[in-house]
Amino acid sequence: MSSVQITVPKEYGYVLLTATSTFLLSLWHAVRVSPYRKAAGIPFPAALALPSDISAASPEKKKAMYLFNCAQRAHYNFIENYNTALPALLIGGLKYPVAASLVGVGWVVCRTAYAVGYTRRDKEGGKGRSVGAPFWLFQVGLYWMAGSLGYSLLMG
Template structure:
């Protein structure tokens, strides 16, 4: 299949981790929908107002747990895809850990006590930092590019303006 050969062995597992995160996101959205019915927060209201709804804090914690996951989703996906091109195994491991921490972040937040989101969820930053490292490594490899000659100074042509493409 055209284009598949450009991806490293194991990159398909990156796709599976991203799909797993999508399923987690769907599950969180379903939990928000259930909370809307349970706490009587109709659409299009994003957050309940405490003066109008005695269960506003409970609903808002569930909604905020999902909202925060949505806010970080594009960053996570971008880091997974780009970093996974160079380091698929590391990104699969880091992405799996991140997905698990997001589950615990959401379930902790959903208790109604925002502090509970951090019990295990606080560790979600660590895999994101690892994914940033993988993506930086990929970026550096792109800057270096293929090079099969030396510059006039005798050094390799990585990062030089006379790079061979």
């Protein structure tokens, strides 16, 4: 069995700063849901406004409940994707520190646009989130970089 030595390049600092921005984005998502919860009148520990609650609400409260559900769903979608995007950034950044950092920043910007778009009052059905949908391209780029490192270690 042979061994491989990994040298962390100085530019990996960019990767770590980008990773830190994802921590702040995660916190922002969590804090962002609170005003929507309050406006909708949804008590803890309820994760979403139920259809039965929405149908029994006034038109104004229905909209508030809908927006709360959208904010929650944007947060959930972030969490669903974060658990693979962050490790891919950290792994891929060992081989491609500057590229991984730039792609990671693109991911952060798109994830922010996704959340803001999802809660637009003028976009029904969460259609506003499409403005942030390019996060998928950035996320796949991070996956590719991580896989490329693994491949190069095995072939090197």
